[in-house]
Amino acid sequence: MASASEAGSGWHHGAPFKYTEGMLGDDRACWHDCGVDLHFSTIVIGQKIIDGGTERKGVISASYDAQLYLDTEKLGWWKNGYALLRLEGKTNDDGVNLFTGALVPVNFDAAVPVPEGKDLEATEWWYSHVFLQGKLELLGGMWDIGRFYDLSPFSGPYHFRFLNAHMFFNSTLLPWAPYNRLGALALAKPNDCLTITTGVADPGSSAIEVDWFEDGDWDLLQEWRAIVQPFDKDHPTQLGVGAAYRKKNQPLLENPGQTRSSDWTLWGNFNQWLYKDPDNPTRSIGLFARVGHTDGKINNIKNHYSLGVTFEGIARTRQYDVFGIAGWYNKFSKDSFIAQKGNSSGIELFYNFRVTPWLQITPDLQYLIGPALDPDVNETFVVGTRFLFLL
Template sequence: MKRLSHACMATLLCLGVSSAQANDNPISNRQALLDGPGTAKQKLRDSGVDLDLRYTNFQQNLSGATDGNGSQNGGRGDLVMNFDGEKLGLWKGFSVNLRHTMVHGQANFNRGFGQNGVLLPYNTAMVFPRENETSLNVTQKFNDTVSISAGKFDMFALSEAAPLQGGSGMDTFTNLGIAAAINGLVSPYTTGVMLNVNTSKALMSFMVYDPRNTQGDNGRPISHTFEDGTSAMANITLPISIAGRMGYHTFNATASDQKHPNLRTGEPVNRRWFGGYSFQQFLQHDADDPSKGWGLFGRIGVTDRNPNFIARHFMLGIGGNNLMQGRKDDMWGVAYAAYDLSHEIVDPTWPTAIRNEQMAEAYYNFAVFPWLRVSPNVQLVRPLDRSRNDEVVLGIRTQLRF
């Protein structure tokens, strides 16, 4: 991993020298600092290698930290490379996706479930990954409708493209309970195979994957994949327009036969399941770019409740792009979420030291330039631990795209 991290830094320096010489675009217009006509990045893209480099820094302050980490700072660099097989002289429809993440200061943040009395960490991007990590998967696109992908997946990265709410803690919301649907059956990094079928009436994905977390030291060679069981997931998204405004309605079903202990008896149980529904509904589109706009989004989900310790969750929010002239690259959002724990853990008939957790968050992502973003945010969290007061978290996220 260290060699790959050093190689990433060397690549960035080389690109910087080349781009400084070749890029005649005004700095304020560039989508990425080192990108533009005639640059090394553009030449790479034309030859079949699309390169994205980002560095994101996080500063957040907790009102009631008890472990000495009231002020938390850290950051991560993300290198994403997409290889186009046809442009590289291989064959049509074949592509490779490589993502390498380098983190620093991650030990400063709430990284464990239950730290500071909170079930879900305040900062998704600084909790996953827990150390420098790489994902790699290959895709074969057969036509405009069907494709198959296989390899090691960064599951948070897969959610980044979702309209209105997507971002996996990097662009929109930071709290894990809002930025990602936690259901207990999907690990942050996993190995598997995914089938995508996209038509004008429905977008469908079906995935069979290893239920283990294949991140860091937990990962084992490909030969051990599925030795602890198998998980499967199906997503069906229906694009539905209401009054000329686009909306997306997604139904999810996930199941696993990996053994987990019964929450009450401790006996192994080899069945877990999750079912969920989510939506994103635009209320206003940009007249010049329909992909931009703002609207409502939300999700609900239920689980088996045992051995899964999360029984159900609910989230509702509003946000998207600021459509004021000159500020259309800005993003904003306000959301609330609640996570109910299994009655095997929280029994309403007897006193308990823990309770269901709730959180609310508001953010504004200010595009100083398209390649430089500053995002202040505030969170209000009612912790899992009943003895803890409501937590106020103030944060600011700064992102550079090279």
């Protein structure tokens, strides 16, 4: 079962988010020992806008995700090599995002890899190699920013927790985050408590179209993540700070006829284990917070703040269930076309039931205040249920 209770969750070299159950649990364990990890999941999400929004809309959407991850040493090829191929596709995946009046999607799964896309796409393909006894890793190819930056073990990954895109990444990262990057990464881990991630990517490339830096523009992403123990070893704190810089001519919000050659954002992450069961890693309580800042000249969002808490396996009879509640606040740039709203905020609640090792059902409630895109929409109330099937 996917668990975020370990302090190092998500800090290894971008392997698929691993789970041990599913329809092929025993087979998967055998494949893993041979150097092959296979992740296949199908998500069906039903959502309905029951109040507010631009339209009272109800939609059932579906998507599928296949990830093949190879360990070259276990395969008998060479040491310290890892490769991943990921395919994603959709069926009737319109979602309710267009009808909420919100700038940030309330259903992240319906927004990636391409809004309203239906074809099976190779959304990730990369190879990485580890050096210096695991202290340095170099990676190249097409990679998902959510594997390496702005990580929060209590708000993600989105398959298992929140639906709203606010919880998957910092909203000031919108120009960088959705969602695939062509380029290279260097992950340095000088000790067990610190990870330094540096990436160079092509802003003109995506899973749908790759231009191999032909336009001469580039992104630079840098993040430092550390685990500290201000209280005791059972209540660690995970801290992260990062910056993204884009070298590319982009229109200014104040005057789209003028351009500026660069843009940037800064962000910070805070994750605190409030409770960890020393005898059962599936039981924990975690607090998370995000902050983000831009100058608002190109990015519609000037400041982002979010705060949430998740309860994992707290009920002894439901040790794999997860409950979460989170809220967010966005302050918009005064130069943006949505500046008349000034700000927007919202709250989301979910409860993830693990019905069987291969089926999870997650009721979800979202309340949006001042969603942003339509000045006539003051609030939107969305209800939904996610069905996650694990092979």
